[in-house]
Amino acid sequence: MAEISTQVRLCGFGGQGVILAGTMLGYAGINDEKWVAGSNSYGAAARGGTCRADVIISDKPISFPHVVEVDVLIAMSQKAYDVYIKNVETGAGIVIYDEQMVSPKEISGLKQIGIPATNAAIRELNSKQVVNIVILSSAVEITKIVNRDALISAIEENVPERFKALNLEAVELGFKLGK
Amino acid sequence: MTRDLEQYLRPGLVTAFCPGCGDGILLGLILRAIDELKINIDDMLFVSGIGCAGWIPSPNFNADTLHTLHGRTIPFATGAKMFNPKLQVMIISGDGDLADIGGNHLIHGARRNIDLTVILVNNFLYGMTGGQVACTTPMGAFTMTTTEGNPYRPFDLPKLVDAAGATYVARYSVTQPLALISSIKKAVQIKGFSFIEVLSPCPIQFGRRNQLGTPIDMIKFLMDKCIMKEEAEGLSPEELEGKIITGEFSDGRN
Amino acid sequence: MKSILSPGSYYFSGDEAIAEGAIAARCGYFAGYPITPASEIVERISIRFKETGGVFIQMEDEIASICSIIGASWAGARAMTATSGPGFSLMQEGVGHAVMTETPIVIIDVQRAGPGLGQATRPASGDIMQARWGSHSDRQIIALCPWSVQEAYDQTIDAFNLAEKYRVPVILLTDEAVGHLREKMDIREDVDIFNRTKKPGAAPFGTEEDDGVPPMPTFGEREKLLVTSSTHNDYGIRKTDDPLVQAKLVSRLYSKIMNNREKIIDYDSCYMEDAEVVVVCYGFTARSALFAIEKLRGEGKKVGMFRLKTMWPFPDRLIRDIGSRAKKILVPEMNKGQVVEEVMKYASCDAILYSQTNGEDIHPNAIIEQLRRLV
Incomplete structure (x- = not known):
């Protein structure tokens, strides 16, 4: 991407791992030697309601650390998509959604890409737990917000040992789906 | 051995207790227990709260003392003991301080069972502030704020603290000095939360309002009311009416 | 001193950075009570202290929390608690006690919208004056105000050093927006640590030195300390009827901060x-x-x-x-x-x-x- 600052919003419902995916993206940004800032839903929303994780990745220090206009929206549920689609900047923004969870609206001039993240995760990894990492890595593949290696090492460094292998497989699956 | 306990007193001070107050007796009994245990008072920390009893250690004891906010002796002591477990921590404070305003900390202290020795001085009301009702005032007793008699029941503090989980729980009166000295020694030695309720006469604030106006009257009143637990076991409910049972209620072995 | 966490970049929240800052500053005792939006500090400290050897205790309320850190500070700990508006209100008597007894403590206030219970998960800056004047009578404290995750970490370390240097409660006045913000932050190799001044036998509550800060002994050092927040003389003896002692003490507590303010202010x-x-x-x-x-x-x-x-x-x-x-x-x-x-x-x-x-x-x-x- 040409911009020096990219505003990413991951969204879904609580329990899908939206916040964890946001944290992994944040660490990937740091591995890429970028400035990173983010925030996410807190309290009850993070546990069950509509949930979001924002990450700003920038080449220079970030003065205002909250998302103002979404450059990349990663949507894991219909409800979250409906809430946050209006924050995407038409023309410049891009939406990446889970095909099994979201039916996108027709919006002219807005680039929206479906990824069969849930289906692929169940079929190839026999796990719904890592759909978050599958769709995140597809988005990385499509948008190049961070380098692929930066995301892989973020997961290697920050995911607990017993989930690491599965998450690394999920990353590779996501890259493949995003090609 | 006269004046042999003076070595434990901070030099140059004059006692602030009223004539007939039991706190002076208790001060002596605590120091006697420490002396008999042969503990170096420099290894002890005395934590006291607000009220007459808080003045027993602070400033009188020639050792580390921490005079705290009203009701909060146990949290202050918890911090000091948790950070430096080598300190032998003794809390000395009144019924109003430890059981009224500090009641929540008292039960939580007992629940945590941290190695603290708590000596609660019960004079049946708030002495220092002018004789107002406390959670320990007997039902019907007269105080500055219950001029027609206290309408509420007092706490049975050993039962409360025992139920909350303390390792050692006892109640004695200053009129039972030898038993009290041995109880204090035991409380200090036991690891875990040790609690002694000490009944202490307050002729000025409690006695005057309850037909016990002289120090002698109050001492006699306590001697008459207090009955050892072992003795009480053989008595009928009618015979126990109005008596205060003293002794050990949890001896640290359960 | 060496940093405890390995040097490098981390993607921490402000609350996590504060917990790590405390650990870096060699905080040895933490007592707290959970409250949104400060709970993550309490949680992280409880886990991390197991690795670093600090003493953690969750108390029954915020009053007990602040009292217990004052007790720990006199026992020699660099001590801290963390809370938000409602809990900070409950702590105020303890702050006054720490001012009067010149006890170094650190209080983290992750401000949320009030008054009353207000909005627990929402930011505000409503505690600025409470930090300044929250307990009865005159008091001088130090309060710091971070704008980023990095600064939340750095200023938590500063807070400990200032508390020990000036023997005063230091309040880190942060807010929910910083507490829950995640940002890249850097852990450096070394941490500056100021240790409290010791001078055996010297008066613990009075000094003729220009900075107005007496040395601070610790329980167990054979100093036979008399610590009280009643008006006291240089040795801690209560002087509750003496106008000269009261005037001298309150003035020194005020001027030891105000006269040093050019050094303190950042x-x-x-x-x-x-x-x-x-x-x-x-x-x-x-x-x-x-x-x-x-x-x-x-x-x-x-x-x-x-x-x-x-x-x-x-x-x-x-x-x-x-x-x-x-x-x-x-x-x-x-x-x-x-x-x-x-x-x-x-x-x-x-x-x-x-x-x-x-x-x-x-x-x-x-x-x-x-x-x-x-x-």
Whole structure:
């Protein structure tokens, strides 16, 4: 991407791992030697309601650390998509959604890409737990917000040992789906 | 051995207790227990709260003392003991301080069972502030704020603290000095939360309002009311009416 | 001293950074009670202390928490608690006690929208005056105000050092927006640690030294300490009827902070050389202010920023100086004007409040709009 600052919003419902995916993206940004800032839903929303994780990745220090206009929206549920689609900047923004969870609206001039993240995760990894990492890595593949290696090492460094292998497989699956 | 306990007193001070107050007796009994245990008072920390009893250690004891906010002796002591477990921590404070305003900390202290020795001085009301009702005032007793008699029941503090989980729980009166000295020694030695309720006469604030106006009257009143637990076991409910049972209620072995 | 966490970059929340800052500062005792939005500090400390050897205890309430850290501080600990508005209110008597007994403690206040229970998960800056005056009677404390995750970490370390140096409670006045913000932050190799001054046998509550800070002994050092927050002489003996002792003590507690304020006060400024309108700001709001100022500077507008990193003691001389050079001062605040009134005391130019108390952080556009009117 040409911009020096990219505003990413991951969204879904609580329990899908939206916040964890946001944290992994944040660490990937740091591995890429970028400035990173983010925030996410807190309290009850993070546990069950509509949930979001924002990450700003920038080449220079970030003065205002909250998302103002979404450059990349990663949507894991219909409800979250409906809430946050209006924050995407038409023309410049891009939406990446889970095909099994979201039916996108027709919006002219807005680039929206479906990824069969849930289906692929169940079929190839026999796990719904890592759909978050599958769709995140597809988005990385499509948008190049961070380098692929930066995301892989973020997961290697920050995911607990017993989930690491599965998450690394999920990353590779996501890259493949995003090609 | 006269004046042999003076070595434990901070030099140059004059006692602030009223004539007939039991706190002076208790001060002596605590120091006697420490002396008999042969503990170096420099290894002890005395934590006291607000009220007459808080003045027993602070400033009188020639050792580390921490005079705290009203009701909060146990949290202050918890911090000091948790950070430096080598300190032998003794809390000395009144019924109003430890059981009224500090009641929540008292039960939580007992629940945590941290190695603290708590000596609660019960004079049946708030002495220092002018004789107002406390959670320990007997039902019907007269105080500055219950001029027609206290309408509420007092706490049975050993039962409360025992139920909350303390390792050692006892109640004695200053009129039972030898038993009290041995109880204090035991409380200090036991690891875990040790609690002694000490009944202490307050002729000025409690006695005057309850037909016990002289120090002698109050001492006699306590001697008459207090009955050892072992003795009480053989008595009928009618015979126990109005008596205060003293002794050990949890001896640290359960 | 060496940092405890390996040096490098981390993606921490403000709350996590505060917990790590405390650990880096060799905090040895933490007592707290969970409250949104400060609970993550309590949680992280409880886990991390198992690795670093600190003493953690969750108390029955905030009153017990602050009392217990005062006890631990006298037992030799670098001690801390963390809370938010309602809990900070409960702690106030303890803060006064720590001021009067000159006990070094650190209190983290992750401010949320109030009054009352307010909005537990929403930011505000409503505790500025509570930090200054929250307990009865006169008191001097030190309060710091971080604007980023990095600074939350750095200032937590500063808070411990200032507390030990000046024997005073230090309050880190952060807010939910910083507490829950995640950012890249760097852990450096080394940490500066100031250890409390010891002088065996010296008076623990009085000094003739210029800085006004007596040495601080610890329980168990055979000093036969008398610690009381009743009015006391240099050795801790209660003197509750002596006007001279009271006057001397209260004056020293006041002046040991005020006379050293030039050394204590830290601030940040940019675009100030030719600024006609200066935004005086602090905490998360300063992030929005910087964004707004950079945007207007891009349009050639003469706007500048002065950021309060130290809230208390207040930088009276610096504000006086800004007031003599600028035409106007704008103070954006997530309260009804707690800092603008301080600015008005010292600035000779107009000081204008932009207040927002809806439980949301102030958006840069709101500040841009205000500045356009003033420039």
